[in-house]
Amino acid sequence: MAEKLTPGDTAPAFTLKDATGADVSLSDYRGRNTIVYFYPAAATPGCTKQACDFRDSLASLQAAGYEVLGISPDPVGKLASFADAQGLTFPLLSDEDHAVAEAYAAWGEKKNYGRTYEGLIRSTVVVDPDGKVAVAQYNVRATGHVAKLRKDLKLEEVG
Template identity: 60%
Template sequence: MSRLEPGQTAPAWTLTDAEGHEVSLSDFAGRTLVLYVYPAAMTPGCTTQACDFRDNEAVFAREGYAVVGVSPDAPAKLARFAEKESLPFPLLSDESKEMLTAYGAYGEKMNYGKKVMGVIRSTFVIDEQGVVEVAKYNVRAKGHVASLAKQLGIDLPA
C-alpha cells in the first residue's frame, strides 16, 4: 500500500454522493479541497469527526476550502448520516474501495492489537491544480479538525 506525499498529483476519482449523483475530483478544480476519509458513518468516532468538520465548515469555506467526506458506506447510509447530523458538505461513497486504496487510506492497520484490513482514517488537502498539499494518516477523530486548521493557518472560533 503506497501513501500519498505532498507534491504528488492526487489520483483522480468519481464517486457517488448521498443523493446518488456522481462527484469527481475534477469538480473541485480551481478550489482547495479538504478530503477526509472515515471508516463508517454513524459510529461514535466518525460522528465526532463529521460534526467537528460541520461545526467549522463555514470557517474552512471562508478560507477557500471545500470539505468532503469519503467512506465505503452505501449512499443511502450516507444520506441518513448527513440528515441526522445536519452535515452541510458532501459525503461520498467508495464501496469498491478503489479510491481509498489509491490514496493509501485502505489497507492493513492495527485494531485492538490485531492486524486487520480496513479504512485508515486520513485527511488530504488537495490544491486548486489537484496537487496534494497535506496527507495525514491514522488521524484521531477528536481534535483532528483543530490540528488541521492550525497546520493550514486557519483560526477556529474558541
C-alpha cells in the first residue's frame, strides 16, 4: 500500500471513466482546487449520505473555487444509476481495479465486525491548482464530512 499523502506531495495522476463512460483525468482540473473523495460503494446508506452532502454543497464549493470528484470501485453502470437516482451533478469515477485508490493510500486493511479484509478506506484529498496535495484526510466519517471539510478549508458555511 502507498504511503498516506501529506500536504505538499504531488497528487498521483489518473484517468478514469465517469458515469457516462467518458474519460476524466485529474489533469483536466489543473488550475482549480479539486476535492477528490473516495467512497466504498454507490447506493449504500453512508455513501449516499456523503454524496448527497457533496451535491447539496456543490454550488457553494464551486463558488469558493472547488470542484468535486467522487471515486469508488463500482462499475460505470452502477455509478450512472447512483448519479441518476440521487441527482448527482459532479463526476463519479470508476476505479474497479482500485489502482487509483491504492496510489492515494485509500485502499488497505479494514476491520469490520471482527473480520479483517482489504477494501476502500473512506478518504478525501484536496488537490490545489498546481497538482499538489493541500489536504489529505483518511478514515473520514460519511455523515458530517462535508461540513468538517468546509471548516478545515475555512469556507463560510452557507444557510
